[in-house]
Amino acid sequence: AGTEEEEKFSLKEVLDTFKLCLSDSKEIYLEQYVAGWRGLVRLLNSLGSVFGFISSDAVNKINILVAHLKGENGSRYVTVQSMVAYELENDLVDLSKRGSHPESGCRTLLRLHRALRWLELFLERLRTSGEDSKTSTMCSEAYNESLSRHHPWVIRKAAGMAFCMIPGRPAFLEAMNVGPPEQVVAKLGEALPLISEVYQITEDLYSRHSLMDLP
Numbered sequence: 001a002g003t004e005e006e007e008k009f010s011l012k013e014v015l016d017t018f019k020l021c022l023s024d025s026k027e028i029y030l031e032q033y034v035a036g037w038r039g040l041v042r043l044l045n046s047l048g049s050v051f052g053f054i055s056s057d058a059v060n061k062i063n064i065l066v067a068h069l070k071g072e073n074g075s076r077y078v079t080v081q082s083m084v085a086y087e088l089e090n091d092l093v094d095l096s097k098r099g100s101h102p103e104s105g106c107r108t109l110l111r112l113h114r115a116l117r118w119l120e121l122f123l124e125r126l127r128t129s130g131e132d133s134k135t136s137t138m139c140s141e142a143y144n145e146s147l148s149r150h151h152p153w154v155i156r157k158a159a160g161m162a163f164c165m166i167p168g169r170p171a172f173l174e175a176m177n178v179g180p181p182e183q184v185v186a187k188l189g190e191a192l193p194l195i196s197e198v199y200q201i202t203e204d205l206y207s208r209h210s211l212m213d214l215p
């Protein structure tokens with residue numbers, strides 16, 4: 001983190017990419033979804049190297065999806081909906097146990113999707129928090145209500161230790177690059193409904209196809 005070529009994180013940019021995610025018919029463009037995640041990873045990296053094990057897993061997932069997008073069947077990966085249809089029709093998903101498709105788009109996106117729920121819960125807490133609330137508490141509460149149930153003990157332990165290293169509320173709001181705290185809070189108020197909508201559309205799609213527990 002911190003090299004000059006690296007673009008600085010800005011919450012506005014991430015918000016814009018999540019906006020561009022949704023088509024008129026409420027399909028989710030994979031390219032923009034992934035771009036939104038790249039922005040979040042930039043923020044995470046700017047918070048310190050202790051989060052490296054988290055951001056490298058996110059980057060790994062992002063890269064798998066990009067490889068599908070750029071692959072020979074890339075046209076089938078334009079939206080999350082088309083990806084799900086394509087992979088299911090062609091038996092490209094390990095449905096109940098790990099097998100020959102450990103890097104399916106469906107299971108890979110599911111990991112990010114679950115993390116998006118954490119993000120939603122965390123940002124909502126941040127948005128409504130008072131000046132002396134602790135970001136680490138908000139973060140671990142959000143985690144315990146979402147992602148943690150999908151993680152084995154050792155990951156939960158490591159995540160818990162990382163949460164203790166999160167900057168306090170003022171520094172955290174500053175890192176969003178939006179301006180003074182009131183403006184960050186306002187921006188979060190704009191961003192959250194979008195993030196929730198993208199989350200909910202994916203959630204409905206995945207549950208309709210019984211993809212919630214992909215190994």
Ligand code: 1PX
Binds near residue numbers: 041111143166
């Ligand atoms: C606008 C401000 C928001 C702050 C930005 C934070 C971006 C967070 C990005 C988190 C992405 C995490 C993806 C995790 C995906 C996952 O669950 N992977 C696990 C399972 O994968 P597998 O392929 O084995 O089935 C994998 O085991 C994960 C390992 C890494 C540890 C994940 C800990 C997740 C904690 C999430 C909270 C991030 C806290 C950031 C502090 C601001």
